[in-house]
């Protein structure tokens with residue numbers, strides 16, 4: 001019994017991941033007296049467990065955006081300062097940003113009717129924003145829900161609450177491509193830049209796939225396929241939903 005408890009305790013202490021091979025390690029660095037710090041090497045591949053701890057956050061961000069698997073493992077497992085409440089706040093920011101982009105285009109589409117004073121919801125444009133907020137929330141819920149469904153199907157009985165949290169963390173952090181659409185509103189406010197939106201769309205698919213691969217919850221192929229289907233499915237659902245309900249009411 002004591003041995004079993006000790007094993008569980010040891011396993012719970014393993015929280016660092018080798019960014020090279022993905023093996024769990026006890027720590028990233030060891031602090032000795034008089035300020036001496038030793039970088040720990042992986043017990044599996046003998047490389048430094050996480051060379052990113054010596055680099056600036058900006059360099060980590062660039063590697064993350066370049067979809068390097070090592071950077072995704074570092075962000076997902078080895079950064080203690082990204083707490084669970086930060087992930088929740090970040091997900092809210094992405095939903096708000098997505099809603100704002102949708103609302104901005106809706107406002108542009110209705111601009112001429114506003115000028116002609118024949119637009120009956122001119123004073124209720126904020127109402128349109130709240131509708132787009134619901135749309136955006138549904139879009140993320142469908143996307144994340146589908147990938148969660150696939151992950152649970154693959155893991156079966158081995159699925160745990162910790163894996164759900166890890167999956168949510170991976171998906172939220174890899175939704176960073178959503179923010180890249182915002183500068184497009186400044187550069188081309190009067191028309192939709194479909195090529196740039198398509199690039200952001202493809203980047204989000206690849207970023208989700210890489211994050212899921214780094215989390216080791218899904219295989220690389222299933223990560224890519226499930227990310228693609230989830231995003232296309234959520235976009236189609238929102239297109240159908242807004243066409244049949246929201247825009248008719250607005």
Ligand SMILES: [Zn+2]
Pocket residue numbers: 018019020021022023042043044045046047
């Ligand atoms: Zn390793």
